Amino acid sequence: MSVFSHIDFDQHEQVIYSQDKSSGLKAIIAIHDTSLGPALGGCRMWPYSNDELALRDVLRLSRGMSYKSALANLPLGGGKAVIIGDPRSGKSEALFQAMGDFVESLGGRYITAADSGTGVAEMQIMAQRTRHVAGADPREALDGGSRDGDPSPSTAYGVFVGLQAAVQHRLGRSDLNGLKVAIQGVGQVGFGLAQQLKAAGAQLWVSDIFAANERRAVEQLGAIAVGQHEIYGLDVDVFAPCAMGGILNLQTLEALRAPVIAGAANNQLADAQLAEELQRRGCLYAPDYAINAGGIIDVCYERTGGSAAQVRAHVESIGDTLRQIFQRAEAEGCTTSVIADRLAQERLHAGRR
Structure with missing residues (x-):
């Protein structure tokens, strides 16, 4: 299949493939839209079972990044990178x-950051080869302390505000006291x-494909661990997907009972x-990219400068954005997804003028 006729192509500006035989790298970078600024998006490492799944993931994720930055009023476009490989066994310097060389070859049109399967350590290695990488340096935490360049605490806080x-x-x-929440995926963001x-x-119920993540949530937070399929059908107030995408389908919706879906995936x-x-x-449904x-x-503030207090205030504006989406969806009889898309497209269109 030609990438131009792919169902998720959506007028991407660039889709670039790279293979490095000596290191075993097989990767794709997708740049969706740079109307508002350079494309910024994480570098995901995942053991995709075939190349088509990797392509679909990077196309959908990069489009989501365009919309995410637009809704968040950031001077950034949308892009994404995927490395085809097992993050638990396939990593090497x-x-x-x-991968850093691959990013550098794009001359700054794409800026990478950590994502599922990658973290600060990998960003630091890539930063040896390119300056177009975010999240590699220590910075001030939202609570005023210090932390490494990992942006996941800010992601988790934004999801909490949006929830x-x-x-x-x-x-x-x-008041969230006594609220029943089922969290699918308790890695860095889900655990935060x-x-x-x-x-x-x-009150928390959790599920994760990695037993160690479940144990941490049970032991440290008193959460109740449930099976990967059981998590959908729990009688809870909120279902919070915080793992991989595509988990809401016709089969899982049949089991789902929660009146609110609000998660990080x-x-x-x-x-x-x-x-x-x-x-x-x-x-x-709280649209994921909102x-x-x-x-x-x-990550944007890391590049442009700003205090932890400024970052925190901007992250808290996620709640205002979602309230606007919810209210407009209700008033116009549309889905929250339609309204979120419309808002993002309006801002991207303004950036193209």
Whole structure:
């Protein structure tokens, strides 16, 4: 299949492939839109079972990054990188040096950062070969302390703020004490979200493909671990997808009982039309690229300068954005996805003038 006729192509500016035999690198970078600024998006490493899945992921993710930056009012475009490989067994310094060379070859049109399967250590290796990398240096934390360049705490905080906005709109609750939340995926972002929900008095159920992540949530937060399929059908107030995308499909929606969906995962809907089914069922969906923008906000400030207080205030504006989306969707009889897309497209269009 030609990439131009791919269902998820959506007028991408560039899609670039790279292979380095000596290191074993096989990677794709997709640049969706640079109307507002250089394309910024994470570098994901995942053991895709075939190249088509990798291509679909990078196309959908890069488009989401364009919309995410636009909704967050950032001077950035949207891009994404995927490395085809197992992050638990396939990493090497040579591989990430080669990836750094790949990023450098684009001359700054694409800026990379950490994502699923990569972290600060990998960004630091890539930074040996390119300056177009974010999240490699230590910086001030949101609480005023210090931390490494990992933006996941800001992502988690943004999701927490957005979840609060969704709960208030759909359930009429401003207090999260006693709120029942099912979190799918308790890695860096999911666990950070779980910590904040626990501190707010919420009850937690968790599931993760890695047993160690589940154990940490159980032992440190008192969460209840459930099976990977059981997590969908729990009688909870909020379902928070914080793992991989495409997990909301016709099969999982049949089991889903939560009236609110608010989580950190990208591309949560396997098909965009599923937003209409969620609306029909009275389920409030917080569009993923609106609620999980905390990390890209953090990375943007790393590049442009700004204090932790400024980052925190900007991340907290995610709640205002979602409230606007929820209210407009209700007033216009549209899905929250349609309204979020419309807002993002309006801002991208303005940037092209």
